[in-house]
Amino acid sequence: MKIQRRTVLKGMLAASAAVAAPPFLRAQAQPAPFKIGLLTVKTGPLAQGGNQMEQGILTFLAEKNNTLAGRKIDFISADTGGNPAGAKTKAQELIERDKVNIILGPLAAFELLAITDYVRDNATPLMSIAAAEDVTQRKANPFVIRPSATSAQCCHAMGDYAAKELKFKRAITISEDFAFGYEQMAGFQHVFEDNGGKVVKKLWPPLVTPDYTPYIAQIGNADCVFNGFAGSNPVKFMRAYADLGVKYKIPLLAGWTAMDDALLKSLSDESVGVISAAWYSSETNTPSNKRFVEAMQKNYLTLPGGYSAGMYVAGQCVEAAIQALGGKADDRTALAAALHKVSLTDTPRGPVKFDQYGNVIGDVFIRRCERRGGQLVNTVIKTYPGVSQFWTYDEKAFLANPVYSRDYPPAKNLE
Amino acid sequence: MSLWLTLAVNSIALGGLLFLLSAGFSLIFGLMRIPNLMHGSFFMLGAYFGVTFLERGLDFWLAALLSGVAMALIGGLIERFLLKRLSGQELPQVLLTLGFSFIIADLCLMIWTGDPWQPATPAELRGALQIAGLFFPLYRLVIVAVAVVVAIALWLLVDWTRLGAKIRAGVDDAPIARMVGIPVSRLFTLVFALGAGLAAFGGVIGAPYLSVYPGMDAEMLPLALIVVILGGIGSLVGAFVGSFVIGFLYNFGQAMFPDLAYVILFLPMVLVLVLRPQGLFGRGVS
Amino acid sequence: MKRRVPRFAAIGVAAVLLLTLPSWIANSYYVNIASQILLWAVAALALNVLVGYGGLVSLGHAALFGTAGYTAALLLQAGHGHFAADLAAIAFTLLVSAVFAVLSLRSTGIIFLMITLALGQILWGIAYRWASLTQGDNGVNVATRPQLFGISLATADAFYYAVLAVFVLAAISMAIFVGSPFGASLRGTRDQARRMNALGYNVWLIRFIAFLFSGFWTGVAGLLFVYYNQFISPQIMALQTSAEILLMVISGGTATLVGPIAGAAIVVVMKNVISAYVERWNLVLGVIFVLIISFMPDGLIPGTTRIWRHGWRALRARVALSRAGRAP
DSSP states (O other): OOOOOOOHHHHHHHHHHHHHSOGGGSSSOOOOOEEEEEEEOOSSTTHHHHHHHHHHHHHHHHHTTTEETTEEEEEEEEEOTTSHHHHHHHHHIIIIISOOSEEEOOSSHHHHHHHHHHHHHTTOOEEOOOOOGGGGTTTOOTTEEBSSOOTTHHHHHHHHIIIIISOOOEEEEEOOSSHHHHHHHHHHHHHHHHTTOEEEEEEOOOSSOSOOHHHHTTOOSOSEEEEOOOTTHHHHHHHHHHHTTGGGTSOEEEOTTTTOGGGGGGOOGGGTTOEEEESOOTTOOOHHHHHHHHHHHHHHSSOOOHHHHHHHHHHHHHHHHHHHHGGGGGOHHHHHHHHHTOEESSSTTSOEEEOTTSBEEEEEEEEEEEEETTEEEEEEEEEEEEEOTTTTSOHHHHHHSOOOOSSSSOOOOOO | OHHHHHHHHHHHHHHHHHHHHHHHHHHHHHHHOOOOTTHHHHHHHHHHHHHHHHHTTOOHHHHHHHHHHHHHHHHHHHIIIIIGGGTTOHHHHHHHHHHHHHHHHHHHHHHHOSOOBOOOOOGGGOSEEEETTEEEEHHHHHHHHHHHHHHHHHHHHHHHSHHHHHHHHHHHOHHHHHHTTOOHHHHHHHHHHHHHHHHHHHHHHHHHHHOBOTTHHHHHHHHHHHHHHHHOTTOHHHHHHHHHHHHHHHHHHHHHOGGGTTHHHHHHHHHHHHHOTTTTTOOOOO | OTTHHHHHHHHHHHHHHHHHHHHHOOOHHHHHHHHHHHHHHHHHHHHHIIIIISOOOOSOHHHHHHHHHHHHHHHHHTTOOHHHHHHHHHHHHHHHHHHHHHHHTTSOHHHHHHHHHHHHHHHHHHHHHOHHHHOGGGOEEOOOOOEETTEEOOSHHHHHHHHHHHHHHHHHHHHHHHHSHHHHHHHHHHHOHHHHHHTTOOHHHHHHHHHHHHHHHHHHHHHHHHHHHSEEOGGGGSHHHHHHHHHHHHHHOTTSSHHHHHHHHHHHIIIIIGGGTOTTHHHHHHHHHHHHHHHOTTOHHHHHHHHHHHOGGGGGSOOOOOTTOOOO
């Protein structure tokens, strides 16, 4: 499986050539190109997600022939290296040197947190799939819009499903020891316990854990295990979970990164039967998703997952916003406001709109992993429509509480 | 009860894999006096080679051996044409290995992409040991067996062959060894190649257990470092014992003191370096 | 005497260029790159004190860098003023440097390297794991930059001048240090530790003080970093960062003053500017370092100076960069 040739440079050259063409060659006076900057990760351990992000937006732009709502698109991709200082520098490059109209990305929560103040101070809209809760809650900022989900958005649904439909009573959570892990598990715990369940143990292996056995060995008596692993960790976790026999005793539930559709090609039989909650499913039956999945499989030989879908949807939102603004799309503050008002039905993830904090309200899918025709697929077994970041809780009450963390909500049922 | 039993057995399994990783590192460090900072990269690159061979349908053990041989060649070439130019200058050699680790990491990303790979356990070795409430994968115990076989083979090589005697002489006192006519430079190339090959072999063997992913080189290298510091530089017995000690420290430490997860391994390393730099079985490094 | 004039002329030209930089570099992005080069140059100069002049290679300096940054960021977040926060940050960093020194100076050479590596990893683990103190991988935001004599440092140009001033102070103090009797005795402990001991010098104390001096300026660089980014997270204390600072020093040239500055420029430019044009910049960075270390083991500056003076043949001559370092 080889990486595809970088098409960005070619795209950029083409776009620049179009821009540089002397006036008399152009059919009529054309507005300046609309610049989209992507903050992604191409080097280091996070490159897997970063590459997928780029693939997603490139697929969208290719489909639209690099023109959105009549504006030619100048696409610039920047590699942050997966660290906050790199994200800041590249954000500066995109805003100060390249003068982009909008930034897509970055990938990781700690990268996003390093630049939210900066994009606000420089009035540049940003659409990221980084899941940090507070970015669209207590620390919301009119320029940051999230088309994917908060860390807990899907986990709330999972907690609901586990308690009400699977009728589980005792759950053990396990996830990496960092903010994304804490927030996911907290969301699950919140809803699970509000519906009669109990979280009896919470395990937090460090982000860098070569071998999960010491943690899996501590999984005792429970009805289910909910995991929120991300990156490449889910692969070895599920293998160890199966190898140690726990898979056959205790059902495994997962967040979206742990069973992302793009990860299916790296998984094998040990993932069959795992139930996950995700905001994107490659099986969604919208026309745009069909085109998207087909293009991804053709160009990149992979099923798309959340990383690429998030950027595709972001592209769609940008197009809708430019459309809504007509000629005034260059006013970045107006662009940010327009993005908040975008409401689409035909996207790879289904209907999309945004709440007042810039976070998406969309469907969450409960899926079960199975083998179909020899391939692993995540079959959708239930859809929760119109899920917001606050689940069914009152927004004000939710925000009055502290942000989800390792200790909030407090775990009162630990054994 | 089953928790402690699982942890104990897993400690042995992890120890076995760590020995495959560290044995080469210890030899290189002992003979060439440099911590080979690309050792984790050899492990990872070897694992990726293994993944590719397995995708082509090769038998598992053949893939592991082939990967080891390929890496030994690569290691030998690197030593012969780059490290040797800096012979006598340990610091630049260490830095060269560091620079190479960046290169290899990026090459792996380019060729095998950022997606993780986990080859299936070899078919005949799937299944688990079920005793006293313990359910433990058979394959991991096989890793221990492989480690023991490799340990014996290395011991025979180092303690019972003339080549081994020359290596030991080089480890003890390289200048004097040169004076009595032992081609220490050629031994350097050989030992570096051997170390690289062992690491790669270990990478493939470990792949069904640990998976293969970008960044694993940076995770494995500190483990090799800790094992060798604890066990003693240049000592195979030390690497063997150290591997299992670290295996136990890792498993029990993670389970009992999760908050000290990062510290649990490096603190003993600091203690050893400060209080007894030669480790358990090694001779001091000047 | 003949060599002094070109050197002074070079320094003069450089000074003029640096002072007027914001006027001939139009885009604030590149001014910011220049700020980054200068702040990393301070860190590289600080590490060079130990590596180049002390012969002690440390792979744990990122921990000192990060400690200063974190201390300041957390104190600022708690509501303290910039002056107090910065002072406390430097003081705490000196304390941590002292602890590092006491533990690692029990040996030299490779053992010293590994102790500093392990200590660096321990501090990184603490920054990551002790989330109740450090906020873990969410990092700490720094709301405002300090005001120097009433002038806000919020703009790229203003911040650049502040960093330039600190850099000049650092460079001058390094020059004084290197030329002083203490600097000479440090080089003595690098080249001939046993003889120095026999002559009655307290080798350990000399190294200890050098470590503190190095830690001080590393901490200052850490402060510049946290003010530049207005954000700090545990990644800055990882082994990768220590390795990068070390590579800056080594590639530029260890026992020179200009070397670390050149090394910092190479790394910062590669990571930030070249990465916009070359997708596999990490690979190219690795290759450049391998080439520099293979063909110019004592660094880019001394190496190119040699080529300048003696032609390409000079590269084939073996240059000894033993643990003792290169005599000036």
